[in-house]
Amino acid sequence: MDKLKKLLKVWTLWELLQGLSVTGKYLFKKKFTLNYPEEKAPQSPRFRGLHALRRYEDGEERCIACKLCEAVCPAMAITIEAAPRNEGAPQVNGAGRSSNYGNRRTTRYDIDLFKCIFCGYCQEACPVDAIVETRIYEYCFESRTGSVITKEELLKIGDQNESQLAADLEVDGRYR
Amino acid sequence: MDNKESLTIQLNDIEYQVEPGQMLIEVADDNGIEIPRFCYHKKLTTSANCRMCLVEVEKAPKMLPACATPVMDGMKVWTKSPKAIAAQKSVMEFLLINHPLDCPVCDQGGECDLQEIALGYGADQARYQEKKRIVKDKNYGPLVATEMTRCIHCTRCVRFGVEIGGIAEIGGTGRGDHMEIGTYVEKSLSSELSGNIIDLCPVGALLSKPFLYTARSWEMKSFPSIAAHDAVGSNIQIQTRNGAVMRVVPLENEAINELWISDRDRFSYLGLESDDRLTQPMVRNEEGKLITTDWQSALEAAVKGVQAVVNGAGGSALGAWTSPSSTVEEFYLLQKMVRGLGSSNIDHRLRQYDFSGQQEQRSPRLGITLPQVEQQNAILVVGANLRHEQPLLAHRIRKAALAGAEVSSVHPQGVVYNYALTQELAVDQLTPTVAAIAKALEEMGKGSELSGLSALTTNAVVEASHRVTAESLLRGDQALVLLGGLAYQDHNQSVLYALADAIAVMSGATLGVVTEGANALGGQLAGAVPHHGVAKQVVDSVGMDLGTMVEMPPKALLLMGIEAAEDLAEGAVEAIGQSEFVVSIAAFADEVSSRKADVVLPMAAFTETSGTFINMEGVWQSFQGVVSPKGEARPGWKILRVLGTLFNLDGFEFGDSESVLQEVKQACDAMESEGTDEEITSWVGPADWGNSSATAASGVAIYRGDALTRRSQPLQQSSLGKAEQHQHNEGATA
Numbered sequence: 001m002d003k004l005k006k007l008l009k010v011w012t013l014w015e016l017l018q019g020l021s022v023t024g025k026y027l028f029k030k031k032f033t034l035n036y037p038e039e040k041a042p043q044s045p046r047f048r049g050l051h052a053l054r055r056y057e058d059g060e061e062r063c064i065a066c067k068l069c070e071a072v073c074p075a076m077a078i079t080i081e082a083a084p085r086n087e088g089a090p091q092v093n094g095a096g097r098s099s100n101y102g103n104r105r106t107t108r109y110d111i112d113l114f115k116c117i118f119c120g121y122c123q124e125a126c127p128v129d130a131i132v133e134t135r136i137y138e139y140c141f142e143s144r145t146g147s148v149i150t151k152e153e154l155l156k157i158g159d160q161n162e163s164q165l166a167a168d169l170e171v172d173g174r175y176r
Numbered sequence: 177m178d179n180k181e182s183l184t185i186q187l188n189d190i191e192y193q194v195e196p197g198q199m200l201i202e203v204a205d206d207n208g209i210e211i212p213r214f215c216y217h218k219k220l221t222t223s224a225n226c227r228m229c230l231v232e233v234e235k236a237p238k239m240l241p242a243c244a245t246p247v248m249d250g251m252k253v254w255t256k257s258p259k260a261i262a263a264q265k266s267v268m269e270f271l272l273i274n275h276p277l278d279c280p281v282c283d284q285g286g287e288c289d290l291q292e293i294a295l296g297y298g299a300d301q302a303r304y305q306e307k308k309r310i311v312k313d314k315n316y317g318p319l320v321a322t323e324m325t326r327c328i329h330c331t332r333c334v335r336f337g338v339e340i341g342g343i344a345e346i347g348g349t350g351r352g353d354h355m356e357i358g359t360y361v362e363k364s365l366s367s368e369l370s371g372n373i374i375d376l377c378p379v380g381a382l383l384s385k386p387f388l389y390t391a392r393s394w395e396m397k398s399f400p401s402i403a404a405h406d407a408v409g410s411n412i413q414i415q416t417r418n419g420a421v422m423r424v425v426p427l428e429n430e431a432i433n434e435l436w437i438s439d440r441d442r443f444s445y446l447g448l449e450s451d452d453r454l455t456q457p458m459v460r461n462e463e464g465k466l467i468t469t470d471w472q473s474a475l476e477a478a479v480k481g482v483q484a485v486v487n488g489a490g491g492s493a494l495g496a497w498t499s500p501s502s503t504v505e506e507f508y509l510l511q512k513m514v515r516g517l518g519s520s521n522i523d524h525r526l527r528q529y530d531f532s533g534q535q536e537q538r539s540p541r542l543g544i545t546l547p548q549v550e551q552q553n554a555i556l557v558v559g560a561n562l563r564h565e566q567p568l569l570a571h572r573i574r575k576a577a578l579a580g581a582e583v584s585s586v587h588p589q590g591v592v593y594n595y596a597l598t599q600e601l602a603v604d605q606l607t608p609t610v611a612a613i614a615k616a617l618e619e620m621g622k623g624s625e626l627s628g629l630s631a632l633t634t635n636a637v638v639e640a641s642h643r644v645t646a647e648s649l650l651r652g653d654q655a656l657v658l659l660g661g662l663a664y665q666d667h668n669q670s671v672l673y674a675l676a677d678a679i680a681v682m683s684g685a686t687l688g689v690v691t692e693g694a695n696a697l698g699g700q701l702a703g704a705v706p707h708h709g710v711a712k713q714v715v716d717s718v719g720m721d722l723g724t725m726v727e728m729p730p731k732a733l734l735l736m737g738i739e740a741a742e743d744l745a746e747g748a749v750e751a752i753g754q755s756e757f758v759v760s761i762a763a764f765a766d767e768v769s770s771r772k773a774d775v776v777l778p779m780a781a782f783t784e785t786s787g788t789f790i791n792m793e794g795v796w797q798s799f800q801g802v803v804s805p806k807g808e809a810r811p812g813w814k815i816l817r818v819l820g821t822l823f824n825l826d827g828f829e830f831g832d833s834e835s836v837l838q839e840v841k842q843a844c845d846a847m848e849s850e851g852t853d854e855e856i857t858s859w860v861g862p863a864d865w866g867n868s869s870a871t872a873a874s875g876v877a878i879y880r881g882d883a884l885t886r887r888s889q890p891l892q893q894s895s896l897g898k899a900e901q902h903q904h905n906e907g908a909t910a
């Protein structure tokens with residue numbers, strides 16, 4: 001009896017049809033594939049793409065050169081140099097700010113995107129929400145050194161995407 | 177009650193044997209039990225005002241501060257009981273009420289006591305919702321930055337000023353919420369040890385201004401090293417980041433610098449990045465211009481020029497002057513090279529005038545150890561501005577004075593002590609006064625065995641003050657006569673030395689000698705002097721000392737680590753001008769060598785070279801280069817090694833500075849085992865007073881002593897640096 005069943009399965013290609021039926025089901029279903037670049041996938045507000053440095057509303061850069069992102073970066077992709085900056089420092093002593101010597105600011109803020117693994121720890125560590133990861137994932141480099149993204153470029157990305165970044169942080173802030 | 181008896185206490189249920197008078201926190205520290213603290217510091221008096229170290233003591237109704245609770249027999253103490261933890265947590269909460277949450281912008285972040293203790297002993301959340309207070313920052317000058325809002329009023333800096341720095345500049349005004357730490361009337365700090373309050377501050381209220389915002393504690397590498405500006409040989413840590421020196425902090429060594437360093441040692445590194453560092457070898461061309469070249473041709477030019485002079489006029493036409501802050505290795509190789517070329521004209525005593533007593537005089541040693549200085553009961557300082565010359569030796573002597581020692585001083589006008597002296601003899605000429613003290617001792621029936629002493633003291637006029645000084649030395653069973661740098665710059669150095677030695681012999685005191693530079697003793701032991709070789713070996717012919725070389729300039733001159741415009745005794749610059757061929761090995765450009773030197777070889781500066789300093793006690797301390805030399809510069813010992821080889825001299829095949837040191841060390845060990853080092857058996861005095869009209873040298877300003885400190889801008893702008901410069905200029909015009 002078992003022998004007969006087996007023979008029947010072999011000669012009717014039953015298992016093959018069973019497999020093809022799965023394929024066939026998806027043939028008539030709605031397609032997953034997106035027609036990139038015409039179509040794009042939806043993104044979470046926590047999407048971790050290209051980095052940006054943000055500014056306060058008055059135009060002052062947020063980054064205070066605390067170097068926590070540099071310290072936490074598992075790929076050691078961040079390089080920061082800092083110095084006091086007198087320009088724009090408040091004359092009157094305010095909380096946490098000094099009247100004698102300028103503000104703590106970066107003179108250099110480089111991220112090597114070849115090294116970066118987009119873990120988002122830098123954003124996590126930042127006490128002032130200065131370094132963030134944007135939704136941008138479409139970029140390319142044209143030279144070996146192009147992978148290093150400088151402070152000016154980071155600030156520019158931040159300026160261009162500020163409304164989106166602020167909105168995303170607002171949404172995600174509820175869960176922090 | 178017998179004070180020597182030891183007591184038994186229980187600390188966290190473990191029994192410990194302790195001595196009466198100890199505080200609980202000391203016992204805990206000795207046994208590795210951690211008690212959090214802010215105001216307590218082992219080198220300062222107890223103020224017990226932060227309350228962080230509260231512990232539970234049996235039968236005490238409330239928690240007691242461990243720093244101010246003396247041990248008692250049978251005491252039971254718990255540092256981690258629920259009550260103690262609750263108390264510590266409450267104190268932490270109070271301390272954090274007014275402390276700003278600005279750790280990310282604070283330079284102390286990462287090495288902050290408050291951060292650490294808040295993590296270990298504080299609550300996880302703040303309950304304080306009200307406004308925090310803000311305090312105006314003070315301006316303490318170019319060395320110390322302030323951020324007074326962060327201050328938690330531990331008063332360590334206040335106590336440091338009173339107890340260690342010796343100048344009560346900082347204090348607390350107001351009370352409660354209105355308390356502020358500051359100078360009251362705004363002023364720059366004027367202590368030569370002021371930088372130490374940066375290390376003492378447990379929070380980020382006092383910070384290093386030149387270092388401000390430049391690096392984080394976790395991204396720097398720390399290397400142990402030895403300070404290069406005075407003969408104390410303070411142990412320091414040089415902290416670097418990306419191959420650049422970021423700051424210098426002390427390294428604790430109870431036997432030498434305790435845990436302090438002077439501002440000069442702390443902030444001199446700022447001169448390293450000066451614009452006028454020499455980074456390329458240079459040779460003078462036919463038109464008389466210095467042009468940069470490569471090492472090979474520069475070294476060949478140097479060798480050719482020196483060889484030409486030596487071949488033409490004999491070895492004695494060569495002279496070498498080296499900085500007293502050179503390393504032992506540099507001293508040794510330089511003298512080996514110069515002597516190999518048939519000359520003995522080598523000297524490192526750049527600011528000395530009178531060399532007539534050099535054969536009889538001992539090497540500049542303190543004679544006792546630095547901790548022993550504190551135990552002296554009588555000290556006579558002759559010709560020294562100690563706070564400027566050797567700040568940490570001055571601190572040790574101050575400690576002795578505060579403990580009851582009678583300290584007297586003979587010094588030129590303008591020398592300021594920060595404690596009351598038994599006798600302060602500020603004079604225009606040192607010799608008559610020192611002679612008078614010697615004569616006072618003679619009149620007390622001492623010194624009959626010192627033949628020739630009376631010749632020196634006959635003209636001395638003994639006054640009451642001299643007698644008091646002499647008596648204080650006789651009273652002290654541990655007495656020290658200290659001859660300082662100003663005495664060595666005196667035109668009567670040989671007389672002063674003989675008199676000081678005589679006073680020491682007559683009063684049973686130790687004679688301590690401390691001159692300028694970081695390694696003057698090393699210079700003597702390595703043989704960088706004309707009258708003896710390495711380890712005091714007798715030389716065939718005594719060479720010319722610096723004074724003689726100034727009078728009769730050698731035809732070829734080697735300058736090592738010298739900035740001729742500032743480092744030399746009067747007349748020496750002119751002597752360089754008269755020399756035919758000058759080779760300058762230096763880290764910094766100076767006008768004299770750029771005008772005159774035929775070959776300029778760039779040398780690695782401090783922190784860039786390995787080497788050894790011998791401090792005033794005779795302790796050999798080696799250190800490593802921690803950053804690479806700037807540009808093409810090379811360590812001094814390497815330059816000398818190559819020069820020696822190019823001169824075809826034997827015994828210059830050294831692989832590292834360590835092997836050079838071994839050679840010197842072997843010679844010195846042999847000397848010590850023979851006992852020929854410091855055993856001067858008989859007192860020898862000079863025949864007469866020599867130059868009796870010259871006034872006492874006023875010395876070098878505190879931050880003008882060597883090329884590196886002169887280039888440290890913050891030091892020059894500090895109140896001490898400015899005041900000294902002012903004085904210096906006045907002296908020059910007068």
